[in-house]
Amino acid sequence: MHVVLGYVGRRFDREVEALVKGWCWGHSYRAISGSTSLSNHSSGTAIDLNAPRHPLGKAGTFTATQRSHIRSILDACDGVVRWGGDYSGRKDEMHFEINVRPGDARLAALAARLGGSGGSDGSGGGGTPAPATVTWTTVRRGASGFRVTAVQHLLRQRGQSLTVDGAFGPTTQSRVQSFQRSRGLTADGVVGPKTWSALVVSVRRGSTGQAVVATQKLLTLHGYRLTADGVLGAATASKVQAFQQSRTLSADGIVGVRTWAKLTA
Structure with a gap:
């Protein structure tokens, strides 16, 4: 799970907005705000990014361009990650969470594709960005079609x-x-x-x-x-x-x- 959520955080930092030290939260054994049920932060299956900038319950805290980049990140995660901005009820736009049960094969497959068996130097361990998982055809001046x-x-x-x-x-x-x-x-x-x-x-x-x-x-x-x-x-x-x-x-x-x-x- 840390591989997938780490990948989300790195792409968010590069493509949506720079992460601010002290504003990003991960594991925390606590109840959901306004509820007696445990938050998925308690199991280490969620992260909050730049939380003060995107407060719980407030919608529209990202620009259209930023939302487009968030969609790209979610697309790359094949439905394994859900964004709090998509909640049908109270919005939580700071929040990204694992959206499958423990042991779900999709989680393991995504972690493996993102480089889950690698190290922490950016070449593995979730450091592989989406472009490295696909093949692009380079085009330059003189090309047509x-x-x-x-x-x-x-x-x-x-x-x-x-x-x-x-x-x-x-x-x-x-x-x-x-x-x-x-x-x-x-x-x-x-x-x-x-x-x-x-x-x-x-x-x-x-x-x-x-x-x-x-x-x-x-x-x-x-x-x-x-x-x-x-x-x-x-x-x-x-x-x-x-x-x-x-x-x-x-x-x-x-x-x-x-x-x-x-x-x-």
Whole structure:
């Protein structure tokens, strides 16, 4: 469990907001606030991140971009981790918890995939980030085709202004570099694993925008014909699930890191 929750904390620190010393909590033998039942903190199956900034009972403490990154982290955890911001009742946006019972094979499989048997030097023991678990196809200036089209739509989703023409020319390179600088990446204008991982946006039913357009175009390319209207409705969600099943991914209809990697392979 510490491997999985450690992974969540590290990605949160890198992608959502920097963790603040003294504001993050883990194991604590106590009852749930307002209840006599023991909290899952008592069993070491939950963490609270930057708690004072995201107080219990308050919703909307993260920006839309931050929530997108949280979704990406959750997607990478295959349903093993639940976020308190998704509670149907009182929200707890600081809170992340293991969402399966002890002994569940999914927990062991996720821990193994994240490097649970490794050490504490960042190369194992949960230190492996999501990009290391998937294979990305690098694209750079001079490239053309569906991957470039996807990059251009995703850049537009991220607020960069450019024409989607499927050609990786000087303007696209410049926009990639601008995006890389905004994320603290090496601004080489090459869309490799780290840039892909930062660029993709997790989308699901109800999502709209340029990332959805890219998803729809990529699905059509793979034989799942759709109208690229930028709305992830029932038809698109169904095609996402069909594609995921064809690639032995979790068929949850959510286009997260691994689904993006397969779509752009």
